[in-house]
Every structure is written in structure tokens, then in C-alpha cells.
Amino acid sequence: MATFSWPLPADASAHGPALDHHLLLNLWIALALLALAHLIILLGLLAHRRTEATNLWHIEYLPLAALAILFATLTIKAERLWAATRYTGASLTAVQIEATGVQFAWYFRYPGTDATFGITRPQLVAPGEGNPLGLDPADPHSADDEITSELVLPTNREVDLRLNAQDVIHGFSIPELRLKQNAVPGQTIHIHFTPTTSGTYAILCTQLCGLGHYRMNATLRILPPAEFTAWLASKQKAATP
Ligand SMILES: [Cu+2]
Structure with a gap:
């Protein structure tokens, strides 16, 4: 076959x-x-x-x-x-990343060097002011959180991805990773998987989430582990004042 x-x-x-x-x-x-x-x-x-x-x-x-x-x-x-990608838990060494669907974009968040995601609050959501997820600046864990519009992952390391939605149900889908999972407002849904092949792939929204649904996509880049670490370090350096 x-x-x-x-x-x-x-x-x-x-x-x-x-x-x-x-x-x-x-x-x-x-x-x-x-x-x-x-x-x-x-x-x-x-x-x-x-x-x-x-x-x-x-x-x-x-x-x-x-x-x-x-x-x-x-x-x-x-x-x-x-x-196997949904209901069994990810390993404790998995890379922690968050993906949030918003009409009509995907945002990705890395927890930074403290390995803890900062608290987000709906009333603080202000995309025009550079805070699309509503990160609370009063929470010390939020200071080093890195928010990106492209998803970058390392090869051969398990990824624990938590999925959120801000407004309506979005469908998080990456055909090359054989992943499709709804992102539901008010829920945090974990999926875990291991990317194996470097490359650039499309992330789609597979729920008809509104008039701009057709343009709701993002890019996934899978990099070798060393390049991924360098990319993450450069992002964190750029964020440090
Ligand atoms: Cu959508």
C-alpha cells in the first residue's frame, strides 16, 4: 500500500x-x-x-x-x-503554547522564561493598543509572555497546545499535521502532537465564523530544535526593554 x-x-x-x-x-x-x-x-x-x-x-x-x-x-x-491527540495528557516536557481564535485571526502565545502564562482578562482586550489577548500587566507572569501572529514549532518535540476563542467557535486546522479541533469561547481545549518535518504550512479556520472567515488563516513554521530556540530567544530579546 x-x-x-x-x-x-x-x-x-x-x-x-x-x-x-x-x-x-x-x-x-x-x-x-x-x-x-x-x-x-x-x-x-x-x-x-x-x-x-x-x-x-x-x-x-x-x-x-x-x-x-x-x-x-x-x-x-x-x-x-x-x-491520542486530545484526551490523553501531554508529557511534562512538552512545549507549552496557546492559540486563540478571534474574528478573524489566530494569535499564538509563548509563556516566556518563567514557563507560566500570564492572566488574561476580557475587559483588557485591546487589539488597537497592542494587547489583543487582554494580558493583565499587573500579573508578573504576563511580562515575558510572547504573542505572535505566526506559529513556530520545533521538530521532534511534543507540543501541548491550548486552544481558546474570544468571540465565536473557530476551527483550528492544520492539514499537514492531521489536526482539526474547534476552539470554543469559555473553554481551554488541549491538543498535543509532535511535528516531525521542517517546513512552512497553512493554519486554517474550518468553522464558518463570520463574514471574514475566508481570510482567517495563519502560518505555521516548523524548525529544527536549535533554530526554534534561537527564534524564541530573539523574540524574547526584542521584547525586553
Ligand atoms: Cu474562524
Whole structure:
């Protein structure tokens, strides 16, 4: 199956190949069942009616039970693959980053050298004054927080991304990382994953969140660890007065 030409975008995450494999397995099974259903219809048309209709229960219920077990197994496997990025906790050494969806932009926040995110308050949100997330300057943890409009991640290190939304539900989606998760106002939703391939990728919003939805996108840059550390240091240096 490795030689199968696959019209999905290239995968740049550690969990992606398992998801791709499962998707392909689903498609092959659906194709096989479609062919089988047509074969059965064809045989039914050609066969002579030799049996009483009342004796056909096993022809009806056994395939039905087999299909139910097959689809339940595929669904449970898919649910587990998805839950691996969502419901299991990230490792304690994961890079901590926050992403916030706002009509119509994504903001990313790095906690800085104190490794703690500063408190944000809705009443302090003022994008025109350079405080799009409403960081509270009275909280000492907020002083070194770095807010960016592009997401920069290191390769081969787990990322613990917390997702927020300020106004309406936005859909955080990176096709190359096989990630799609809603950002919901009033909730902090964690997803964790490990980028594997350096490059520049698009971050999209996949919920119709308003008139400017079409332009709600951002850039993801995945860098080798040394370059990522240098980028983070340069951001922090620029922020220090
Ligand atoms: Cu949106």
C-alpha cells in the first residue's frame, strides 16, 4: 500500500501516518463492500427462487451482525487514534503554547522564561493598543509572555497546545499535521502532537465564523530544535526593554 498514490497533503506529524493508514483502510473496506453488494444483487437476479422467503433470516441477519461488528471496530479504532491527540495528557516536557481564535485571526502565545502564562482578562482586550489577548500587566507572569501572529514549532518535540476563542467557535486546522479541533469561547481545549518535518504550512479556520472567515488563516513554521530556540530567544530579546 506504500506505493499507492495518495492525494492527501504530505504528513508532518508523528501521529499522522496511523490516521492516514486507518483512513485508507476504511476506503478499501468501503470499496470491497460496494463490490460485494453489487455481486450479491447480480447473483440474486440470476438465481432461481428455490427457497421460501421465511427461511432467509440467516442471509439477512448474519451479514448485518458482521457489518455491525466491522463498523463498530473501525469506529473504536478511529476514536482511539483521535483521542491520542486530545484526551490523553501531554508529557511534562512538552512545549507549552496557546492559540486563540478571534474574528478573524489566530494569535499564538509563548509563556516566556518563567514557563507560566500570564492572566488574561476580557475587559483588557485591546487589539488597537497592542494587547489583543487582554494580558493583565499587573500579573508578573504576563511580562515575558510572547504573542505572535505566526506559529513556530520545533521538530521532534511534543507540543501541548491550548486552544481558546474570544468571540465565536473557530476551527483550528492544520492539514499537514492531521489536526482539526474547534476552539470554543469559555473553554481551554488541549491538543498535543509532535511535528516531525521542517517546513512552512497553512493554519486554517474550518468553522464558518463570520463574514471574514475566508481570510482567517495563519502560518505555521516548523524548525529544527536549535533554530526554534534561537527564534524564541530573539523574540524574547526584542521584547525586553
Ligand atoms: Cu474562524
